[in-house]
Every structure is written in structure tokens, then in C-alpha cells.
Amino acid sequence: MHQSTIGEPQLTLDNSIENQVLSALDIVSASDSDHAIHARRHEAPLDHASEQPAPNTSLFVRLATFAAVVLPPIALVAVMFLAWGGWFHWVDVALLVGMYVITGLGVTIGYHRLYTHKSFATRGPVAAFFGICGSMAVQGPIIWWCATHRKHHQHSDDEHDPHSPHAGREPGAIGWVKSFSHSHIGWLFNDLAPDMKRYVPDLLADKTTVRISKLFPLWVVLGVAIPTVIGGLVTMSWMGALLGFLWGGIVRICLLHHVTWSVNSVCHIWGAKEYNSGDESRNNPVMGILALGEGWHNNHHAFPASARHGLKWWQFDASWVVIRSLEKLGLAKKVRLPAPERLASRRV
Ligand SMILES: [Zn+2]
Numbered sequence: 607m608h609q610s611t612i613g614e615p616q617l618t619l620d621n622s623i624e625n626q627v628l629s630a631l632d633i634v635s636a637s638d639s640d641h642a643i644h645a646r647r648h649e650a651p652l653d654h655a656s657e658q659p660a661p662n663t664s665l666f667v668r669l670a671t672f673a674a675v676v677l678p679p680i681a682l683v684a685v686m687f688l689a690w691g692g693w694f695h696w697v698d699v700a701l702l703v704g705m706y707v708i709t710g711l712g713v714t715i716g717y718h719r720l721y722t723h724k725s726f727a728t729r730g731p732v733a734a735f736f737g738i739c740g741s742m743a744v745q746g747p748i749i750w751w752c753a754t755h756r757k758h759h760q761h762s763d764d765e766h767d768p769h770s771p772h773a774g775r776e777p778g779a780i781g782w783v784k785s786f787s788h789s790h791i792g793w794l795f796n797d798l799a800p801d802m803k804r805y806v807p808d809l810l811a812d813k814t815t816v817r818i819s820k821l822f823p824l825w826v827v828l829g830v831a832i833p834t835v836i837g838g839l840v841t842m843s844w845m846g847a848l849l850g851f852l853w854g855g856i857v858r859i860c861l862l863h864h865v866t867w868s869v870n871s872v873c874h875i876w877g878a879k880e881y882n883s884g885d886e887s888r889n890n891p892v893m894g895i896l897a898l899g900e901g902w903h904n905n906h907h908a909f910p911a912s913a914r915h916g917l918k919w920w921q922f923d924a925s926w927v928v929i930r931s932l933e934k935l936g937l938a939k940k941v942r943l944p945a946p947e948r949l950a951s952r953r954v
């Protein structure tokens with residue numbers, strides 16, 4: 607019986623069930639080599655993008671949406687300033703940033719690039735580590751997340767996309783606000799049950815992945831317990847533990863949630879379209895940095911199985927830096943990158 611890449615000690619990828627699944631979903635062709643990957647659904651002619659209806663939005667609506675995205679983080683920074691020295695210290699900064707980066711990389715490297723797209727192969731314990739770190743981000747159990755995300759790629763910006771800001775958009779300002787809020791966070795409250803057997807049979811066949819997914823509540827508790835305990839031990843106070851829980855736990859989860867959902871919403875609306883991807887995905891530099899490389903989203907939709915999303919030297923991709931380091935350490939193999947001729951053929 608087949609064992610999947612991420613759960614087994616050997617490093618295998620070619621001709622595996624993963625490639626068959628991704629190929630059947632038209633996300634990645636099974637015949638692609640490691641260095642010449644592509645998504646068949648994006649084999650559209652170069653003028654395909656221009657056939658799509660352009661977002662029809664007034665300046666007021668764009669400004670209002672921009673304010674809705676930008677003002678909450680500004681308010682959070684203001685609260686940090688006001689609380690500084692009282693309810694916010696260097697320990698809390700370290701816990702907030704540290705937990706954000708660890709759980710964020712768990713989502714970007716683990717949930718997304720490894721488990722969903724199989725953009726590299728690694729050994730079981732390394733895969734499990736990133737899967738657990740990603741679970742601590744509280745974005746849902748790993749198998750559900752991957753199924754939803756594969757569905758997003760298969761149907762990007764069409765009516766079956768779980769979180770498109772464009773599909774089914776009603777006209778006018780209210781329609782725009784409704785679509786944006788749906789793509790950002792509203793979709794989470796829909797009764798979403800992607801067909802697991804269709805989208806993630808490879809993950810369902812891997813015992814370790816199923817176990818990590820089932821133990822999701824444990825990882826959530828662990829994710830808030832770690833900063834709480836560290837905060838308490840460093841300051842040797844109950845107040846330090848409470849602040850660790852608050853900043854490294856609750857605030858960090860909220861912040862990472864909004865950054866991740868902004869990749870669904872913001873990165874399908876604002877930014878540059880460098881490659882023909884057959885959808886409305888964009889490269890957004892701000893999200894590229896905040897989302898640890900995931901904001902180079904047009905690159906990602908054009909080359910879904912690439913382990914590197916920031917394809918140009920100046921497109922900083924923190925997750926890629928880590929994957930490349932793992933490769934140098936011998937912990938990541940079969941790292942997939944798009945071939946230069948494929949990059950050239952897709953350029954808009
Ligand atoms: Zn997308």
C-alpha cells in the first residue's frame with residue numbers, strides 16, 4: 607500500500623499519489639519534472655486575463671475597504687504604544703513576534719507549501735513539526751485547510767472558489783463590501799465541507815497527518831500555553847503569564863488570522879500581475895513581507911507547486927529562506943522551482 611511522502615522516512619515524490627491527486631485536480635501536471643512545474647488550468651492564452659471583467663469599484667468604496675484593512679493594525683500599534691511599560695514589555699514583544707513567526711511558518715511552509723502543494727519533500731518528524739506549528743495558528747485542522755486550499759486553486763475566482771472577492775459579486779458599493787468581507791473572513795462562517803476524498807486522499811491515507819489533524823484542539827491549547835508559561839517564568843509573576851497569554855496567544859492568533867485572510871482578499875484585488883495565472887491573483891509587497899512570502903500571490907497562482915513564491919531577488923520570501931536553509935542542511939529534498947522558459951512564457 608502506498609505511504610505518502612510526508613509521513614514516511616524515505617524521501618519520495620515522483621509518481622506518487624500526491625502528484626496523481628494534484629494532477630487530477632488540474633493543480634499540477636503529473637508529468638512535470640521537479641524543475642518544470644505548471645498548473646494545467648492556467649494554460650490559457652496570454653490574453654485570457656484581459657477577458658475577465660475588471661473590478662468595478664468607485665474611489666469611495668476602494669478607500670473605505672482600504673481603511674477597513676489598514677485601520678485595525680494601526681489601532682493595535684497605538685494600543686501597544688499606550689500600554690508600553692505597563693501591560694506591554696520587551697518580553698511580550700518577543701513572545702508576540704516569536705510565536706507569530708513560528709506559527710506563521712507552520713502555515714506557510716507546513717500547511718501550504720508542503721502538505722497542500724508538495725513543493726518539496728521532507729522526513730516525517732520535520733513535516734510533523736511544521737504541521738503542529740501550523741495547527742497552533744488556529745486556522746483549522748490541517749486536512750480541512752489543505753482541502754479548502756486545493757479547492758481554491760482549482761476554482762480560483764470562479765463561483766466554486768471558497769473565498770473569492772470576485773465570484774458572484776453583486777453590483778455597486780454594497781456588493782463590493784459584501785464580496786470583500788466574504789473573501790476575507792465571512793467564508794469561514796459558511797457551511798464549508800470540501801469533498802475530502804476528492805481533494806485530500808493522499809493526506810487521509812497518511813496516519814501521522816490524520817493524527818495531527820485529529821489532535822487539533824491539543825495544538826491550539828499548546829499554542830497559547832507556551833507563551834503563557836514563558837511569560838510567567840521570565841517575569842516570575844502571574845501578571846507576566848497573563849500578558850504572555852494575551853500578546854503571544856490571543857493577539858498573535860488574531861494578527862496572523864487577518865494577515866492570512868488578507869492573502870485571500872487583498873492579494874486577489876491589489877498589486878501587480880506579473881504572470882498570466884488565469885485569475886485575479888496579485889503580487890502585493892506589503893503582504894509579501896507580513897505573510898512571510900505568501901503575498902507574492904500572483905507568482906504562486908501561476909506556479910502553484912513552486913517552493914519559492916518571491917521569484918525575483920527583491921521579492922523577499924521568508925518561507926523560501928527557511929526552505930532553502932533546510933535543503934542545505936539536507937532536511938528538504940526535491941525542492942520544486944519553475945523552469946526559466948516557463949517563467950518567460952507566462953510573463954504578462
Ligand atoms: Zn489565491
Ligand SMILES: [Zn+2]
Binds near residue numbers: 718722723906910
Ligand atoms: Zn496555494
